[in-house]
Amino acid sequence: MNERKVFGRSRSLREAQTHYCPGCGHGVIHRLIAEVIDELGIRESVIGITTIGCAVVAYDYWDFDCVESPHGRGLAVASAVKRVRPKNIVFTYQGDGDLAAIGAGETIHAANRGEDVTVVFVNNSVYGMTGGQMAPTTLIGQRTATTPRGRSVQAEGYPLKISELIAQLDGASYVERCSCDCPKGILKTKAAIKAGFLNQIEGKGFSLIEILSACPTYWNLSPLESMEWMKNSLMKEFPLGRLK
Amino acid sequence: MGREKVLMPGNEAIAQAALDAGCRFYAGYPITPQNEIIAYMALHMPLAGGVFIQSESELAAINMVLGASACGVRAMTSSSSPGISLMQEGISYLAGAQLPAVIVNIMRAGPGLGNIWPAQSDYFQAVKGGGHGDYHCMVIAPSTVQEAYDWTIKAFGLADKYRLPVIILGDGMLGQMMEPLFVAHDGDKRITNHEPRITKSWAATGCKGRPANVVKSFRLQMGDLEQLNEELQEKYSRIKAKEQIAQGLFLDDADIILVAYGTMARMAKDAVNALRDQGLKAGLLRPISLWPFPVDILKQITKKPIKILVVEMSYGQMVEDVKLAVNGRVEVDFLGRSGGGILSPEEITAKAKGLLENE
Numbered sequence: 001m002n003e004r005k006v007f008g009r010s011r012s013l014r015e016a017q018t019h020y021c022p023g024c025g026h027g028v029i030h031r032l033i034a035e036v037i038d039e040l041g042i043r044e045s046v047i048g049i050t051t052i053g054c055a056v057v058a059y060d061y062w063d064f065d066c067v068e069s070p071h072g073r074g075l076a077v078a079s080a081v082k083r084v085r086p087k088n089i090v091f092t093y094q095g096d097g098d099l100a101a102i103g104a105g106e107t108i109h110a111a112n113r114g115e116d117v118t119v120v121f122v123n124n125s126v127y128g129m130t131g132g133q134m135a136p137t138t139l140i141g142q143r144t145a146t147t148p149r150g151r152s153v154q155a156e157g158y159p160l161k162i163s164e165l166i167a168q169l170d171g172a173s174y175v176e177r178c179s180c181d182c183p184k185g186i187l188k189t190k191a192a193i194k195a196g197f198l199n200q201i202e203g204k205g206f207s208l209i210e211i212l213s214a215c216p217t218y219w220n221l222s223p224l225e226s227m228e229w230m231k232n233s234l235m236k237e238f239p240l241g242r243l244k
Numbered sequence: 245m246g247r248e249k250v251l252m253p254g255n256e257a258i259a260q261a262a263l264d265a266g267c268r269f270y271a272g273y274p275i276t277p278q279n280e281i282i283a284y285m286a287l288h289m290p291l292a293g294g295v296f297i298q299s300e301s302e303l304a305a306i307n308m309v310l311g312a313s314a315c316g317v318r319a320m321t322s323s324s325s326p327g328i329s330l331m332q333e334g335i336s337y338l339a340g341a342q343l344p345a346v347i348v349n350i351m352r353a354g355p356g357l358g359n360i361w362p363a364q365s366d367y368f369q370a371v372k373g374g375g376h377g378d379y380h381c382m383v384i385a386p387s388t389v390q391e392a393y394d395w396t397i398k399a400f401g402l403a404d405k406y407r408l409p410v411i412i413l414g415d416g417m418l419g420q421m422m423e424p425l426f427v428a429h430d431g432d433k434r435i436t437n438h439e440p441r442i443t444k445s446w447a448a449t450g451c452k453g454r455p456a457n458v459v460k461s462f463r464l465q466m467g468d469l470e471q472l473n474e475e476l477q478e479k480y481s482r483i484k485a486k487e488q489i490a491q492g493l494f495l496d497d498a499d500i501i502l503v504a505y506g507t508m509a510r511m512a513k514d515a516v517n518a519l520r521d522q523g524l525k526a527g528l529l530r531p532i533s534l535w536p537f538p539v540d541i542l543k544q545i546t547k548k549p550i551k552i553l554v555v556e557m558s559y560g561q562m563v564e565d566v567k568l569a570v571n572g573r574v575e576v577d578f579l580g581r582s583g584g585g586i587l588s589p590e591e592i593t594a595k596a597k598g599l600l601e602n603e
Contacts (some may be wrong), residue, residue: 009480012331019594037413044450044453045450045452046450046454047448047449047450049311056462057464059456059458062456063451063453063456063457064450064451064456065449065458066448066456066458066460066461067310067311067314067315067448067449067455067458067459067460068341068458068459068462069307069311070307070310070333070334070460071309071335073303073304073307073310073334076303076304076305076307076308076311077298077307077308077310077311077314078311079297079304079308080269080295080297080307080308080310080311080312080315080319081270081312081314081315081448082271083295083297083312084268084295084311084312084315084317085315085449085450086448088450097578105292105300105301105304106300106304106307109299109300109304115322118467139251143343179408192442197427200248223258
């Protein structure tokens with residue numbers, strides 16, 4: 001019988017089990033990044049910047065060079081890494097709290113300087129690592145540990161649409177929002193990540209790929225219900241598509 | 245080749261020293277009284293083939309330094325007191341990830357916005373940690389523009405050798421005043437290679453031909469973090485044993501020894517000379533390394549019954565380390581001003597005289 005391998009571990013992934021909850025999007029997104037890096041043949045020149053949040057230990061799952069950044073400072077770290085190692089491919093992996101709250105300043109200024117880096121921005125609308133508190137991207141009415149009665153406009157303001165904001169900046173060259181709610185969405189996400197890396201390889205400047213991703217644990221939903229909620233609620237507030 | 249005599253303010257001497265030491269990354273944010281450093285770097289760093297970034301904040305600046313250092317590049321930032329406060333988280337991460345860096349604090353008076361006059365009130369912050377966790381930076385306090393140049397070069401070697409942040413602790417007076425100094429002509433390696441360059445096999449440069457490198461301070465497992473901390477403490481012990489630096493003047497026969505660092509030591513030296521002119525046996529001990537603190541020499545000189553007068557541009561910070569080193573063997577007095585006021589040699593002389601006459 002002829003056997004043909006049709007699926008396996010990406011070279012850029014280590015042999016490790018992730019610590020992520022069932023239904024979490026991080027594992028899928030880590031894999032997509034690894035696949036893209038392998039397909040582009042850049043594993044030996046990639047430097048990943050991980051930031052504080054559930055995925056800070058992504059370097060335990062990826063098999064290429066990484067630098068850990070303090071909370072929110074991923075794009076300050078990445079700016080320097082890319083400037084001193086211009087031939088390397090540099091990307092950050094950041095959550096919504098990291099990129100859009102504490103790191104909003106670094107994000108805007110790195111984008112505005114047109115730093116030639118790729119940002120993978122995972123938006124699951126809550127702080128996962130610390131126990132499901134409100135993020136800048138939490139939806140109006142969404143209950144979290146710090147909005148126990150639901151996020152109110154009066155007290156907490158509106159969900160922050162960071163991709164729309166970044167797309168306005170002259171320094172940003174590619175901005176796209178996609179989602180990991182279904183196989184089609186995952187394939188589109190992979191294509192966007194690849195476009196972001198290619199953008200950098202071609203020296204076109206700052207690119208940001210926002211990925212809507214599930215956090216069933218802190219949405220208090222089953223993994224399956226989470227996919228529905230992404231489609232019916234999260235995507236209404238954060239429409240998918242290319243912004244720049 | 246060799247040395248070239250130039251006239252420069254302390255801030256520019258520090259920037260030139262960094263370039264001569266092979267610093268090829270600088271990020272900074274404007275703040276007085278250290279703006280000559282960032283301006284000098286903006287002009288000269290690109291000519292040296294390095295990277296200059298004016299960051300959006302001191303938070304970004306220190307984390308840019310972290311990024312460049314993680315790639316194995318000699319990196320520096322500079323600021324003044326309030327900006328250094330903002331950098332403390334990043335400094336703690338540098339210490340935790342064992343990354344070399346040089347951080348220049350040209351101190352101004354605080355607390356809060358304070359003012360832009362020289363002060364020494366960030367001693368605790370620099371020497372005792374500043375950020376979170378059990379860590380130390382090496383802290384070097386130059387007293388002249390020449391020393392600011394020489395020690396900035398040495399700081400890069402020390403940072404690489406021990407893989408930790410080294411703080412150059414100056415003040416607005418040192419940063420702003422111009423003095424003649426010798427600099428390395430055409431980057432003369434005999435002057436700029438204080439420590440031989442070390443291969444940084446731990447750096448993130450792309451994993452071509454080797455296992456992947458991860459530069460991090462996170463240790464989730466409790467045992468792992470204790471191990472890192474023990475490694476750090478072992479390193480700090482080695483530094484304490486090898487790198488205590490101080491300069492003494494008239495220590496052998498002194499009845500009273502003034503202890504002062506940085507620019508304050510210059511006024512203290514004038515006071516010592518004035519006291520000697522009046523027939524009083526005064527001496528000066530000037531710590532150059534504030535961490536590690538030169539405890540050994542203090543232990544040695546206080547074996548005799550002498551008086552100690554600590555003089556600072558603060559309300560008493562280094563004096564605590566002097567007292568710890570002296571450990572009650574002799575009396576330790578203190579004279580300090582801060583908030584912009586600078587002690588004159590006459591004030592110091594009067595205080596020392598009073599202490600001697602009270603016997």
